[in-house]
């Protein structure tokens with residue numbers, strides 16, 4: 001890449017504002033800039049140095065705009081209102097539940113910026129989930145949205161099956177409770193039914209039983225077969241499906257239950273997801289990379305391009321973090337359950353570590369749970385919640401997720417607008433304060449072709465920032481170069497043109513990428529001219545705007561990088 005970066009440095013010595021791009025063309029090449037291309041063609045050479053070939057080409061202005069450009073309505077509106085730099089980069093995931101499952105409510109959420117709809121398979125019926133998925137797809141097809149669908153597996157976890165009360169019950173200080181695996185109907189006072197038979201295995205007298213990461217705490221005073229008699233030592237509430245964990249000497253008792261990461265029910269939910277054409281499967285309670293690899297292999301034998309996201313929500317998954325990230329297509333920092341297994345004060349640093357690692361290894365990462373928890377009940381967030389959201393954006397997470405706020409809350413749309421506003425604001429601040437993150441240090445490409453793609457994207461991102469181009473256009477079949485560009489978190493938005501629907505839907509989760517469906521041809525120049533003309537015809541690009549162009553759509557040797565002044 002040496003000669004390429006040298007040539008780029010030469011260009012970037014000039015004032016880096018968009019308007020001066022045209023001027024630059026004149027100075028460097030002695031030709032009027034528009035409509036012309038200043039191009040860099042990266043070609044492979046034996047010594048793995050890519051020779052930069054500069055060329056100045058005439059662009060044939062094409063007037064036919066009949067072709068289809070699958071730019072979604074939300075991006076188009078945002079672009080008209082705020083321009084390229086105003087486009088939100090952080091993606092938003094919303095859990096769909098009873099509070100937002102009608103066609104009209106889903107449309108409102110889509111208009112308010114929902115990029116991915118999440119369905120938690122722990123709740124509700126198969127028919128209900130099917131109905132929601134079909135509504136989302138209908139909205140995409142009929143109303144021009146681009147909302148991807150994620151199912152989240154139930155997984156195997158010990159929680160409260162029944163606590164003897166209708167909704168929440170209070171455990172008073174010193175009260176004696178019985179935790180049992182015996183199934184019973186109705187309520188029995190001071191009796192809690194646990195969801196898994198072996199929940200008390202290895203537990204001793206004196207251990208602490210912590211409910212929901214600290215909602216209430218009990219001391220084990222007696223073990224009777226599979227059941228436990230406990231005394232409440234820190235009073236609090238027991239909620240439905242409350243999570244149970246055991247602690248000894250201030251440390252989590254790590255219990256290796258003989259439970260598979262994917263249960264029989266999970267597999268049947270996965271089959272359902274495949275048949276309904278979902279875009280993502282989020283795996284709950286992943287422990288190591290084996291389960292992730294297993295599911296990915298299964299999907300590939302079925303020729304399904306569904307992305308597998310691993311949820312980091314147990315201490316064990318933290319021990320095997322790097323392998324899990326490598327094996328998966330993306331990660332969810334599931335802070336809800338994670339906070340049951342690690343002390344709460346460790347959550348912020350663990351989150352930052354996971355987000356950083358994901359960017360290094362080029363996997364999209366979602367920060368989830370309790371972002372705006374108080375908005376389940378109230379129309380405004382707490383200041384602390386806004387600070388938490390902004391921190392995740394400042395860390396450059398790909399996406400933020402709403403859970404109960406959208407699923408059961410009365411202010412789902414408002415919560416979404418808080419996420420939208422807080423992320424746009426923090427993104428702007430980072431740019432204004434010149435807080436762009438350093439480019440990832442780690443080199444991930446193994447084959448020479450992959451290394452070339454990575455280097456082109458690194459140079460392209462640097463160049464996009466330095467030249468102040470309006471947008472980056474990338475033509476891609478499998479999203480590879482789009483994600484490599486996103487990994488650098490460049491200043492201009494990335495428009496990824498693809499003719500593969502699964503790629504379009506997967507890229508919906510990537511920071512700063514707007515996926516656009518477009519019928520790519522084998523002629524790169526034609527792709528470029530057509531897309532630019534189509535975007536221009538919508539009035540979204542104007543004379544003098546500069547677009548940086550990257551492509552991996554044409555067979556691997558022809559990966560290229562160009563700057564076009566419209």
Ligand SMILES: Nc1ncnc2c1ncn2[C@@H]1O[C@H](COP(=O)(O)OP(=O)(O)OP(=O)(O)O)[C@@H](O)[C@H]1O
Nearest residue numbers: 095096097098120122123124336337403404407408
């Ligand atoms: N499809 C649904 N039907 C009914 N209630 C739902 C549904 N989805 C979510 N909820 C409700 O919203 C709350 C929060 O949703 P969410 O799915 O994020 O729960 P969670 O417990 O954080 O996730 P997980 O079970 O994956 O750890 C749940 O406790 C549940 O009450």
Ligand SMILES: CC(=O)C(=O)O
Nearest residue numbers: 334335336337368369
């Ligand atoms: C989202 C999720 O599963 C959690 O936070 O536990």
Ligand SMILES: [K+]
Nearest residue numbers: 152153154284
């Ligand atoms: K789940």
Ligand SMILES: [Mg+2]
Nearest residue numbers: 313334336337
């Ligand atoms: Mg969870």
